[in-house]
Amino acid sequence: MLNVTSLSKKYGKTRVLNSLSFMINPGEIVGLVGENGAGKSTLLNILASLSKPTSGSLSLHSIQFDKNIKKVRQMIGFVPQEIAIWEEFTVQENMVFFEKLSTVNKTTDELQQLCMDMNLDKWKEPVKHLSGGMKRKLNMAISLIHDPELLLLDEPTVGIDLKSKNEISSYLQQLAAEKNTMILFTSHDMDEIINVCDRVLCIGEDTFYQNILQEAGTTPEIF
Ligand SMILES: Nc1ncnc2c1ncn2[C@@H]1O[C@H](COP(=O)(O)OP(=O)(O)OP(=O)(O)O)[C@@H](O)[C@H]1O
Numbered sequence: 001m002l003n004v005t006s007l008s009k010k011y012g013k014t015r016v017l018n019s020l021s022f023m024i025n026p027g028e029i030v031g032l033v034g035e036n037g038a039g040k041s042t043l044l045n046i047l048a049s050l051s052k053p054t055s056g057s058l059s060l061h062s063i064q065f066d067k068n069i070k071k072v073r074q075m076i077g078f079v080p081q082e083i084a085i086w087e088e089f090t091v092q093e094n095m096v097f098f099e100k101l102s103t104v105n106k107t108t109d110e111l112q113q114l115c116m117d118m119n120l121d122k123w124k125e126p127v128k129h130l131s132g133g134m135k136r137k138l139n140m141a142i143s144l145i146h147d148p149e150l151l152l153l154d155e156p157t158v159g160i161d162l163k164s165k166n167e168i169s170s171y172l173q174q175l176a177a178e179k180n181t182m183i184l185f186t187s188h189d190m191d192e193i194i195n196v197c198d199r200v201l202c203i204g205e206d207t208f209y210q211n212i213l214q215e216a217g218t219t220p221e222i223f
Pocket of ligand 1: 011016034035036037038039040041042043
């Protein structure tokens with residue numbers, strides 16, 4: 001379980017996150033929504049342990065982030081908005097490269113299967129020949145190499161076609177159901193949020209998303 005307690009973040013004198021408390025249970029998919037600048041990426045960066053909160057505490061499966069950050073990092077997969085893969089390498093070379101950097105050993109077949117699970121069948125293709133949606137799928141496959149317990153995704157489906165979007169959504173649901181992975185993802189697509197998520201967290205001042213969700217019969221947790 002991920003436990004977030006009274007989490008706040010300030011940049012200088014500007015408060016971005018104000019005393020957030022929530023938890024995510026194993027197997028749950030949680031959406032994170034809010035207007036531009038509401039603090040979604042800030043929150044994901046803190047959960048990915050790339051940035052520190054100003055105050056508050058975080059634990060993953062009862063391990064406090066500030067007590068054993070190395071152990072916590074091994075349990076987290078993070079897909080940031082920017083795609084971070086080697087353009088000149090093939091899909092296979094990228095997967096093998098990131099497997100070597102990870103803490104687990106996976107066979108080439110297992111790595112290829114991870115890509116196939118997402119319908120990414122361009123194993124021998126250089127990344128520079130892939131479409132934006134395929135690159136996003138590869139970025140996601142890389143984040144799953146070490147079998148993370150908590151998967152954090154910053155707008156994983158932005159700018160990709162409906163078919164790829166649906167494939168990624170189905171894959172996330174399968175991952176949560178079969179591997180009990182905790183998933184937190186941001187999206188501005190409320191249909192996707194409503195269809196995929198078990199729960200939704202709403203942050204920021206604007207009630208726009210909150211109203212859309214409520215009209216669609218989803219009750220978000222508001223911060
Ligand atoms: N390193 C930083 N230093 C100062 N201010 C920052 C920093 N990073 C983010 N901010 C500010 O914090 C606020 C929240 O930014 P953040 O990127 O977390 O929002 P977001 O909800 O992810 O937005 P978007 O939907 O546009 O991606 C913004 O006002 C932003 O300008």
